[in-house]
Structures are given as structure tokens and as C-alpha cells.
Amino acid sequence: MSTVDLGIPSIRPQHASPSSNLRGTQSFPDAARSELGDETLRGNLRHATATIQTKRASAVREVRDWQKLRNAGSALKWQVTDHLPELLEQLEDSVTAAGGVVHWARDADEAGEIVTRLALERDAQEVLKVKSMATQEIGLNETLAHAGIHAIESDLAELIVQLAGDTPSHILVPAIHRNRAEIRDIFLRSMPDIDPDITDDPAALAEASRRFLREKFLDLPGGVAISGANFAVADTGTMVVVESEGNGRMCLTLPRTLISVVGIEKIVPSFQDLEVFLQLLPRSSTGERMNPYTTLFTGVTEGDGPQEFHLVLLDNGRSAVLEDPEGRSALHCIRCSACLNVCPVYERTGGHAYGSTYPGPIGAILSPQMTGMHGPDDPNTSLPYASSLCGACYDVCPVKIDIPKILVHMRAEDVDQRRETSGQFRGTWDVAMKGASKLMSSPRAYDKAVRSAGPLSKVLPGDNIGKLPGMLPLVPGWTDHRDLPKPGTSFRSWWDARERDRAKNPDSPSSDSRTGGPDAAADGPATDEEQA
Amino acid sequence: MSDWTDERPTRTPGVSAKDEILARVRSALAVPRRDEVTDAEDVPRAYQRADDKQEVSTDRGKVRDVLVQRLEDYTAVVHRTTADGAAAVIAEALGDAARVIVPPELPEAWTSSVTADVSQDDGTAGPRELDDIDAVLTGCHTAIALTGTLVLRADGIGGRRVITLVPDHHVVVVEEDQVVLGVPKAIERMAEDPRAAWTMVSGPSATSDIELSRVEGVHGPRRLDIVFIEPEPDPEAEAEAAVKKASARKPTAKRSSTNPTQEKTA
Amino acid sequence: MRISLMTTCLVDVMAPDVARATVTLLERLGHEVVFDKRQTCCGQMHTNTGYYTEAAPVVRSFVDTYEPSLDSIDAIVMPSGSCAGCVRDQHQLVAQHEGDSELEERAAAVSAKTYELSELLVDVLKVTDVGAYFPHSVTYHPTCHSMRVLKVGARPVKLLRAVEGIEVRNLPESDTCCGFGGTFSVKNDATSDAMVTDKAANVVSAGAEFVVAGDASCLMNIGGKLRRNGAAPQSVHLAQILASTREEPFVPSQTILGRAS
Structure with a gap:
């Protein structure tokens, strides 16, 4: 971490506000344990992720230049990161020139204050919202509610989540953890005037949401709507909102006042660059050639759409992500959620286990960087470990964020932090890893240990090790669920025996190299000559 | 139990939010990364851009066929016609709509056979009034074949955004010279007027929010009809194509590398 | 060819038959297999758990073991995709973390000769039919x-x-x-x-x-x-x-x- 003298006294990148929805209350393993016990959830997730994976794969296979598009997308995002201050100022100028008003929000609290003030000034008691990760992250609905303003989510999945008093569990499909029967129940409980005989057919449920929201939309003129943006084009000031249902178009077109809350990383340098992202995002995200609706608007258009446009540019921990050169590409994410859909961990635990607005592999690197990892008890410290490092996320990422590499890097940050804090580097893992490091970097001691593992384990019955609670501090996690092979004669002991055999009978090289002849006799330390 | 604390981010007194955010970002980026900084000219543009051979030299008939096929994949109804037949086909596409709204500069010929009550948008109708309109008829700025996308500019042909949103049935007239093969060419056309209000439409309104199964018809128009005005078939070219088609049955003729329907990566 | 077998720590202790089979296979194909008993572990467990500082001595030990013989062997083979992956992708990262550019360079040299078994067979030894029989x-x-x-x-x-x-x-x-x-x-x-x-x-x-x-x-x-x-x-x-x-x-x-x- 370094500071640069800019004439302003030591302004440093800052983590997100504690009030942000970026951290759960439990560590990932604990939260996952309870989610894993929910059979319905497992079934819902399995079904949904399998469906979307198949769709995405065929949408991507169709594109001959997919890898080249990924390369361009990645480079464009690096261009944005490397030139962010200039591009932000350019964006502000473009938006202002087009009749928009730009606000800057250092953190969740400041963004909440700005939006609340704008809404109150316009006497809004109810505002309509387009699904937006940024406003979910800053807990905008709750902030507005404190000021007596009711925010209504207009995206079907967000509406399901809101009506159920639930939290989103997926970036693209926030209600992915709910199946049709559950959604029907939620609607029956919370939608006035709903047909009590409604079936759980998705079409019928979508129709119900259409009727529920229709009146709200038709009442929007004169009112306020709040959105995010998928892309904010620096050279023209154009906001791009990608959606499917048309609720986005309603909110972006009908109100008098539109407020867009956009993270500072959402910039695309030029309008032309949309040719890359409007190919990468839909196919990666919903697995479609193109999503049903994409709206591109620039400031205010006379006689069409909102006559007042406010852009709130949000930091809230993004500058802290930028501070780590090895981790900063986490900000390149275009929120397609492909990494969630292919992640074997996400598929089993669901999004709630991550405790943050941003779940899944991208969340595991993004959330802890935005909030910081504050020691072993901070739930977000457990997120970089919430991965088997299988690498499927990196393969599908449309902007090539090397998530596994960043996960490992952040594990190292966590370990280093502990190592550098006096008195903290003495957990079970720390002790075990230090011990193993010592052993594995001392060939002679290691050799002895390997050769004695077999004979020692002979005191255990059978071929394999079954359940062994508490025998070794780290082993039960394994043996609670699986057998473990019992160490037998080490390879090196067998090798020595074979070498000796060969030395004795130089004409008949090893009778049977596979099963190995003499073994028990070979268990002993290597001689000095052999080690030289 | 937990011995960690999460502090409120620091704000520097007397510094504006803008200056503070920019200073934070500059300070963060001062920590150099392993690779060289990426400038605009470093972005690899090897993907198929607007001037790509496939975009510029693919047979127009093929491009049109792809557009139709991809539009139909989204369950949009496509009516293929020629300039002479357009009026009748438009009337047919509007079906039993009693009240139709059109943008102010729509060619009059397009509504000449429409029996419904056609009103020209004067920019005043709000969503409640539009909710009583059965259908909207507009033109199009650009149509993208590979993605089945119609690009509407909010102008005298594409209409105010609200008129193509609230009525439940949208009929779009697409003309041959508006059709491009891929997204980059479409963006290039849009970039001539980037600050316009643009809407890209790919099929009717849809959602996949329930178990990721696609359901059509949520808030936007639930019916989408495309009237595609194609060039009059040239009898000579027709005959030539027929000959080609016959020879195409031989396996050697199947290796058309510019066939956009065969985008699959090897 | 002269091929140095890095069994991996797990195989040496827990699955020695895998290493024996590797020896059998390579010798049957007419190659000489050597086994350096100074070998311990590639350091993957430490690295992937974030213990770079603790991984460093293990990586150094790995490099110390194989670097001296790089000229006398044609390849190092590891019957493990993840361990070979660690050598190729992570040894240099660990060295960088420790600010040890000399180790970084040496690790790169060792890594360039390190192969996973199927890579060694197909890419280096240019064989796909190894003459095996397995009626299962x-x-x-x-x-x-x-x-x-x-x-x-x-x-x-x-x-x-x-x-x-x-x-x-x-x-x-x-x-x-x-x-x-x-x-x-x-x-x-x-x-x-x-x-x-x-x-x-x-x-x-x-x-x-x-x-x-x-x-x-x-x-x-x-x-x-x-x-x-x-x-x-x-x-x-x-x-x-x-x-x-x-x-x-x-x-x-x-x-x-x-x-x-």
C-alpha cells in the first residue's frame, strides 16, 4: 500500500461502508453447511444452473471469434482501469454536456443520501427500480424506506425477492433459489387482487407480475425511477441498460426523473467499444444471441423520456480493489454471472452462503477486496477459500478475469496479514503449514519421515482409514466423508530395494517392477551416498 | 466473539466527493501492475469488425435469410414482402387491431391499406392513453441478422420510445438496406448519431427469472411482427441461383466459408 | 531418453503403485528412469492455501533437487496434473512473492523441462499406443x-x-x-x-x-x-x-x- 502526494494530504483508497450489503454474518463454511442441508434449494440450483450452462454453451459456440472478443473485452477493461481518472472526468463532461447531472458518492452512505435527497426534493413517495447490483450493494431500498420512500423492484426476480422479504442469491437471476411452486406461494401471499387459482406455470406467474406492475408503470409520468447501468460510455456519455422484460424500458422512459447509480468501473471508453461488450454480455449471461431489450440513452432527449437525468458515480470500496495490482481486475466484471453458473461450489451452496450482494467466484474475490479482510473472524476472510480452484470460472469469464489466481493471491494476503500481526500466526493451519514446510524443505528429514509412514500406519487395521474423529487435527474433515488409503511401503523404499536387487543381479533387471519384490526390508533411511 | 472491526471509510474534510474519489483512484493506481499499461491502441481488434470480409461480402440473400431465421427463433412473426406488396402485408400484420399509432414521419404508403384507426403520434400521448392503443407501427434504423435484433432510433420513423413500449403489439417494417450481418456494423451505424435514444429489440419481451425457463410477454409488447421489404427478385439471378443450388448438392460446393449460418468454431 | 521421476509427495507415500507403474511404463518404452531421493514436494499445498512464504523453501528444495541435473536428463515427469501445474504456473509466483528473482529464473528453467505424464508421452515421446493391455x-x-x-x-x-x-x-x-x-x-x-x-x-x-x-x-x-x-x-x-x-x-x-x- 502506498500513497502518492497529490497536494491533498494523504488521500487513500477506502473500503466500502460497513452498512453495505457486502458481508454476511457467518463464515462461508458455516453458512454453506446450513444451505447444503436444504434439499429443495439444491434441486432448484442444480436445475437452474444446468439449464443456463447448456444455453450459454450453445450461444457461445455459435460465435466464431469468441476468443478474440474475449481478448478485446479484457484489454478494454484494462484500458479503463489504467486510465480511470481521465475517463471518469470525460464521462462527467459528456453526461453534463448532454443535459445530465453528475454526482459523486464516496461510499454507500453518501450515495444513499444523494438519491434520497433527489427523491425527496421531487416529492416522491414511491420510486420504481430497475434491477441494479449497485443499489443492492448500497442497501438503497432500506435507506429510502428510512426517509419514507417506498422503492418497488420492477424486475420479476427482484420483485419475487422483495415480496418474500428475501435477499438475492444470484447476479442475473436473484430468485434462482426459488422454484415455481414457492414463487406461486409468495405471489398469493403478497399480491392483492391476484387470481387465487393461479397455477405455478411460469407464464402465468409472469402474467401476474405484469398486472401487478402495470398500474405502477402507467403512473410513472412525473415520478422518479432508479436504475443502474451495464455500461457508461465515456466519449459520448451514453448509458447502456441491458434487460429482458421491458421493465427497464418502462423505468428509463416513463418517469420525469431518472437516477442511475453506477459504479466507477462501469466505464467503456468509446461508443464503438460497445460492439465488443454487446456481444460478450448477452451470450455469457442469459445465453441468448441478444437479450430482448437494450436501451442506450445519453443525458436528456427533448420530448422523449425523462427530462431530468442524474448519474451517481459510486466508489464504495472500488478504489480499495484498485489498490492491489494483482486483484484489481476483479473490477473488470460485467456481471454476466457465467462464473456462478459453472461453479461447482456455487451450484451446491447457492448465493446466500457468500453473504454478499456479489456471490459466487467473482464475489469471492470482489467482496473481500471491497470490504477488506479484517482478521480470521471476519466472514469475508473466509471467501477466498470458498473454491476448489477448479478454474471453470476463468474459462467462461467473458473478460478473462483470472479468478483462481486472484483467489490464491488473496489467500496469501490473508496469511501474510496474520503472519505480520504479532501473536496471530499460530492457528492450527499456521502451525501445520510451518511444520510441513520445514519437513518438506529438508530432504533428509523428509526421506526418513516418508519411509516411516508405512510402518507406523501398520498399527491401524485394514487397508484403508475409515472414520477417525479427532485423531489428527486436520484429518477428520476428510475422514468424516471418505476413506483414506493407508500408507504402505513408500515408493522410495521400493526403489532402493530394486536398485539393490539390480546391483546384486546386474544381468536380470528387476523381476517385476510393478509389484516390486522385497519391500518391508527396504524401510529405512536412505544412505548418505544415495542422497548426494 | 468476533474481534474484528469494520470502520467507516474516511472522508477528507474540505475535499469534494469528486476530488476525493479521483485522488483515491490515482493513489490506488500508483501501485504499478505487472504488465504494461493498456492504451486504446493496444486493444486487439482481431475479432470480426464492421469491415470484416464476412460482413461486407456475404451474399445479401443469405444475410436476409439469417435475419429471418433468427427473428423467428425469438418467436417474432416475419412477413417477407416487396415494396409493392408492403401495404397489404402491413395491414395483415396489424391483424384485428382497431387503434394503431404511428410515428410522424412514417411513409404514408405503409398505412394505405390499413383499415384500423391510425393516429399519428404528436408527442403528447402518455402511457395511459397508449395503453388503450392496440398496436404500434414503426420503421427501423438497423437490423442485425446474426442476433435477430431490430435497432430503433427515437425519431420520426422509429418513434418516441414510449409508443413502441406500451402498446401490446409492435409491427416493425424493415428495409433491405438496413440489414447488417453482425453487431459491430450495427454499432458503426449507430455511432453516426450516438446521442440519440436507442432501443435494441430482439424478440418480444421475455423473462427467464423463474427456473431460468424463458417465458415470453412480460412488460414490453407481447407480440412482435416484422414486415421485411426485400428487393424484387431478379429473374436472371434467380435462375443462376437455381443452377448453383443444384450444383451445391455435390459435396465440394458445401465449403462456403462465408456462410454465416455456419459460424461454429472449428 | 533419460527421464527423472518426480513422484509427488502424495504418490510416494499414499499411492506408490502409481510411481511404480510410471517406471514400468517408461522403461518398457525403452527409456531410462532416474529417481532423485532429495525430492520432497512441489509446494502446491502451501501455495494454494496462501502460505507462499512457507512454500518458498519447498520450491527452493524442488529447484535445488532438479536444477543440477537439467543437463543430464531429458525431462522431469510428474504423474499428477495439479503438481505439474503448480511447477509450471506457481513456482515463479512464489519466488516473486519472496522477491527472489534468482529463484524465479532457476524455477523457470526447471519448469521448462517438467511434464505431466500424458504430456510427456504424447508431446515428448511422441507415442499414443504404449502397447498396454487392460481388459476392463x-x-x-x-x-x-x-x-x-x-x-x-x-x-x-x-x-x-x-x-x-x-x-x-x-x-x-x-x-x-x-x-x-x-x-x-x-x-x-x-x-x-x-x-x-x-x-x-x-x-x-x-x-x-x-x-x-x-x-x-x-x-x-x-x-x-x-x-x-x-x-x-x-x-x-x-x-x-x-x-x-x-x-x-x-x-x-x-x-x-x-x-x-
Whole structure:
């Protein structure tokens, strides 16, 4: 971490506000344990992720230049990161020139204050919202509610989540953890005037949401709507909102006042660059050639759409992500959620286990960087470990964020932090890893240990090790669920025996190299000559 | 139990939010990364851009066929016609709509056979009034074949955004010279007027929010009809194509590398 | 060729048959195998758990072991996709973390001669039919790091398909992780268990006698689950199948979790 003298006294990148929805209350393993016990959830997730994976794969296979598009997308995002201050100022100028008003929000609290003030000034008691990760992250609905303003989510999945008093569990499909029967129940409980005989057919449920929201939309003129943006084009000031249902178009077109809350990383340098992202995002995200609706608007258009446009540019921990050169590409994410859909961990635990607005592999690197990892008890410290490092996320990422590499890097940050804090580097893992490091970097001691593992384990019955609670501090996690092979004669002991055999009978090289002849006799330390 | 604390981010007194955010970002980026900084000219543009051979030299008939096929994949109804037949086909596409709204500069010929009550948008109708309109008829700025996308500019042909949103049935007239093969060419056309209000439409309104199964018809128009005005078939070219088609049955003729329907990566 | 065998720590202790099979196979193909007893571990466990500082001495030990003999050997072979992946992708990162540019350079030199078994066979020794005989049905689990870090692609399957008498059966959801993930299997044991439970079920549904892979750690995980469930398929390493011949056929008790020795 370094500071640069800019004439302003030591302004440093800052983590997100504690009030942000970026951290759960439990560590990932604990939260996952309870989610894993929910059979319905497992079934819902399995079904949904399998469906979307198949769709995405065929949408991507169709594109001959997919890898080249990924390369361009990645480079464009690096261009944005490397030139962010200039591009932000350019964006502000473009938006202002087009009749928009730009606000800057250092953190969740400041963004909440700005939006609340704008809404109150316009006497809004109810505002309509387009699904937006940024406003979910800053807990905008709750902030507005404190000021007596009711925010209504207009995206079907967000509406399901809101009506159920639930939290989103997926970036693209926030209600992915709910199946049709559950959604029907939620609607029956919370939608006035709903047909009590409604079936759980998705079409019928979508129709119900259409009727529920229709009146709200038709009442929007004169009112306020709040959105995010998928892309904010620096050279023209154009906001791009990608959606499917048309609720986005309603909110972006009908109100008098539109407020867009956009993270500072959402910039695309030029309008032309949309040719890359409007190919990468839909196919990666919903697995479609193109999503049903994409709206591109620039400031205010006379006689069409909102006559007042406010852009709130949000930091809230993004500058802290930028501070780590090895981790900063986490900000390149275009929120397609492909990494969630292919992640074997996400598929089993669901999004709630991550405790943050941003779940899944991208969340595991993004959330802890935005909030910081504050020691072993901070739930977000457990997120970089919430991965088997299988690498499927990196393969599908449309902007090539090397998530596994960043996960490992952040594990190292966590370990280093502990190592550098006096008195903290003495957990079970720390002790075990230090011990193993010592052993594995001392060939002679290691050799002895390997050769004695077999004979020692002979005191255990059978071929394999079954359940062994508490025998070794780290082993039960394994043996609670699986057998473990019992160490037998080490390879090196067998090798020595074979070498000796060969030395004795130089004409008949090893009778049977596979099963190995003499073994028990070979268990002993290597001689000095052999080690030289 | 937990011995960690999460502090409120620091704000520097007397510094504006803008200056503070920019200073934070500059300070963060001062920590150099392993690779060289990426400038605009470093972005690899090897993907198929607007001037790509496939975009510029693919047979127009093929491009049109792809557009139709991809539009139909989204369950949009496509009516293929020629300039002479357009009026009748438009009337047919509007079906039993009693009240139709059109943008102010729509060619009059397009509504000449429409029996419904056609009103020209004067920019005043709000969503409640539009909710009583059965259908909207507009033109199009650009149509993208590979993605089945119609690009509407909010102008005298594409209409105010609200008129193509609230009525439940949208009929779009697409003309041959508006059709491009891929997204980059479409963006290039849009970039001539980037600050316009643009809407890209790919099929009717849809959602996949329930178990990721696609359901059509949520808030936007639930019916989408495309009237595609194609060039009059040239009898000579027709005959030539027929000959080609016959020879195409031989396996050697199947290796058309510019066939956009065969985008699959090897 | 003269090939130096880096067994990996796991194989040396827990699955020595895999290393023996590697020796048998390479010698049968006419190559000389050497084994340097100073070898310990590649450091993957430390690295992937974030203990770079503790990984550094292990990496140094690895480099110290193999660097001196780089001129006298043609290749270093590791019968493990993830360990070879660690050598190739992570040794330099560890050195960088320690600010040790000399180690970084030396590690790069060693890494350039290090191969996973299927890479060595197909790319270096240019062989796909190794003359093996294995009259059993198998299903192949590609293992994540072989597939996504090393990108070995179809090499192992090509090798398997060339084996006489073998029947290779399709493994449903083959490219999904088995849930091992090194210390992940212990730190996130419940999630890991859910993953290996599904993998084991897929292996059973493939209906083969054996599940084969190029990584003993994944096989220990899958095999351990199958064994715990009392399921029939046995886990066997690619090297063991390729080592098996008509003259010296594979002994079924030598699977990862069922060694006779």
C-alpha cells in the first residue's frame, strides 16, 4: 500500500461502508453447511444452473471469434482501469454536456443520501427500480424506506425477492433459489387482487407480475425511477441498460426523473467499444444471441423520456480493489454471472452462503477486496477459500478475469496479514503449514519421515482409514466423508530395494517392477551416498 | 466473539466527493501492475469488425435469410414482402387491431391499406392513453441478422420510445438496406448519431427469472411482427441461383466459408 | 531418453503403485528412469492455501533437487496434473512473492523441462499406443488442473483408447470438479463432500469397473467416497493402466485405495 502526494494530504483508497450489503454474518463454511442441508434449494440450483450452462454453451459456440472478443473485452477493461481518472472526468463532461447531472458518492452512505435527497426534493413517495447490483450493494431500498420512500423492484426476480422479504442469491437471476411452486406461494401471499387459482406455470406467474406492475408503470409520468447501468460510455456519455422484460424500458422512459447509480468501473471508453461488450454480455449471461431489450440513452432527449437525468458515480470500496495490482481486475466484471453458473461450489451452496450482494467466484474475490479482510473472524476472510480452484470460472469469464489466481493471491494476503500481526500466526493451519514446510524443505528429514509412514500406519487395521474423529487435527474433515488409503511401503523404499536387487543381479533387471519384490526390508533411511 | 472491526471509510474534510474519489483512484493506481499499461491502441481488434470480409461480402440473400431465421427463433412473426406488396402485408400484420399509432414521419404508403384507426403520434400521448392503443407501427434504423435484433432510433420513423413500449403489439417494417450481418456494423451505424435514444429489440419481451425457463410477454409488447421489404427478385439471378443450388448438392460446393449460418468454431 | 521421476509427495507415500507403474511404463518404452531421493514436494499445498512464504523453501528444495541435473536428463515427469501445474504456473509466483528473482529464473528453467505424464508421452515421446493391455471397462475423470491449467486436452483419452481390451465409458458431467481442491476438502469439508458425492454418483452411473484419472489426489477423493459408500468402481491412475500388459497384467488390488503391497 502506498500513497502518492497529490497536494491533498494523504488521500487513500477506502473500503466500502460497513452498512453495505457486502458481508454476511457467518463464515462461508458455516453458512454453506446450513444451505447444503436444504434439499429443495439444491434441486432448484442444480436445475437452474444446468439449464443456463447448456444455453450459454450453445450461444457461445455459435460465435466464431469468441476468443478474440474475449481478448478485446479484457484489454478494454484494462484500458479503463489504467486510465480511470481521465475517463471518469470525460464521462462527467459528456453526461453534463448532454443535459445530465453528475454526482459523486464516496461510499454507500453518501450515495444513499444523494438519491434520497433527489427523491425527496421531487416529492416522491414511491420510486420504481430497475434491477441494479449497485443499489443492492448500497442497501438503497432500506435507506429510502428510512426517509419514507417506498422503492418497488420492477424486475420479476427482484420483485419475487422483495415480496418474500428475501435477499438475492444470484447476479442475473436473484430468485434462482426459488422454484415455481414457492414463487406461486409468495405471489398469493403478497399480491392483492391476484387470481387465487393461479397455477405455478411460469407464464402465468409472469402474467401476474405484469398486472401487478402495470398500474405502477402507467403512473410513472412525473415520478422518479432508479436504475443502474451495464455500461457508461465515456466519449459520448451514453448509458447502456441491458434487460429482458421491458421493465427497464418502462423505468428509463416513463418517469420525469431518472437516477442511475453506477459504479466507477462501469466505464467503456468509446461508443464503438460497445460492439465488443454487446456481444460478450448477452451470450455469457442469459445465453441468448441478444437479450430482448437494450436501451442506450445519453443525458436528456427533448420530448422523449425523462427530462431530468442524474448519474451517481459510486466508489464504495472500488478504489480499495484498485489498490492491489494483482486483484484489481476483479473490477473488470460485467456481471454476466457465467462464473456462478459453472461453479461447482456455487451450484451446491447457492448465493446466500457468500453473504454478499456479489456471490459466487467473482464475489469471492470482489467482496473481500471491497470490504477488506479484517482478521480470521471476519466472514469475508473466509471467501477466498470458498473454491476448489477448479478454474471453470476463468474459462467462461467473458473478460478473462483470472479468478483462481486472484483467489490464491488473496489467500496469501490473508496469511501474510496474520503472519505480520504479532501473536496471530499460530492457528492450527499456521502451525501445520510451518511444520510441513520445514519437513518438506529438508530432504533428509523428509526421506526418513516418508519411509516411516508405512510402518507406523501398520498399527491401524485394514487397508484403508475409515472414520477417525479427532485423531489428527486436520484429518477428520476428510475422514468424516471418505476413506483414506493407508500408507504402505513408500515408493522410495521400493526403489532402493530394486536398485539393490539390480546391483546384486546386474544381468536380470528387476523381476517385476510393478509389484516390486522385497519391500518391508527396504524401510529405512536412505544412505548418505544415495542422497548426494 | 468476533474481534474484528469494520470502520467507516474516511472522508477528507474540505475535499469534494469528486476530488476525493479521483485522488483515491490515482493513489490506488500508483501501485504499478505487472504488465504494461493498456492504451486504446493496444486493444486487439482481431475479432470480426464492421469491415470484416464476412460482413461486407456475404451474399445479401443469405444475410436476409439469417435475419429471418433468427427473428423467428425469438418467436417474432416475419412477413417477407416487396415494396409493392408492403401495404397489404402491413395491414395483415396489424391483424384485428382497431387503434394503431404511428410515428410522424412514417411513409404514408405503409398505412394505405390499413383499415384500423391510425393516429399519428404528436408527442403528447402518455402511457395511459397508449395503453388503450392496440398496436404500434414503426420503421427501423438497423437490423442485425446474426442476433435477430431490430435497432430503433427515437425519431420520426422509429418513434418516441414510449409508443413502441406500451402498446401490446409492435409491427416493425424493415428495409433491405438496413440489414447488417453482425453487431459491430450495427454499432458503426449507430455511432453516426450516438446521442440519440436507442432501443435494441430482439424478440418480444421475455423473462427467464423463474427456473431460468424463458417465458415470453412480460412488460414490453407481447407480440412482435416484422414486415421485411426485400428487393424484387431478379429473374436472371434467380435462375443462376437455381443452377448453383443444384450444383451445391455435390459435396465440394458445401465449403462456403462465408456462410454465416455456419459460424461454429472449428 | 533419460527421464527423472518426480513422484509427488502424495504418490510416494499414499499411492506408490502409481510411481511404480510410471517406471514400468517408461522403461518398457525403452527409456531410462532416474529417481532423485532429495525430492520432497512441489509446494502446491502451501501455495494454494496462501502460505507462499512457507512454500518458498519447498520450491527452493524442488529447484535445488532438479536444477543440477537439467543437463543430464531429458525431462522431469510428474504423474499428477495439479503438481505439474503448480511447477509450471506457481513456482515463479512464489519466488516473486519472496522477491527472489534468482529463484524465479532457476524455477523457470526447471519448469521448462517438467511434464505431466500424458504430456510427456504424447508431446515428448511422441507415442499414443504404449502397447498396454487392460481388459476392463473404465470411465475417465479429466481432473481440473490437467484440463484447465495444463490443458492436456484429449491426450489421456487418446492414450486410453489405444489400450488393447479397454472399454472407455462416458462419465456424466465429467468436467465438473470432484471437490478435492487440496486443503479445500478439509476447510470446506461440507461443500467438498457435496461435490464428491455427486462425482461418485456419476462414476457409479457410468457403470465401469474403474474410474481413471491423471491425478492421484482426485482419485483418492473419488475413490475414498466410493469406498465409504461401498460402491463398486475402483480408482486407478492412468499410469497403472498404461503399465498393464498381457504379460504383466494389472493386479486389481493395486488401485489407489486397495493396494496389496
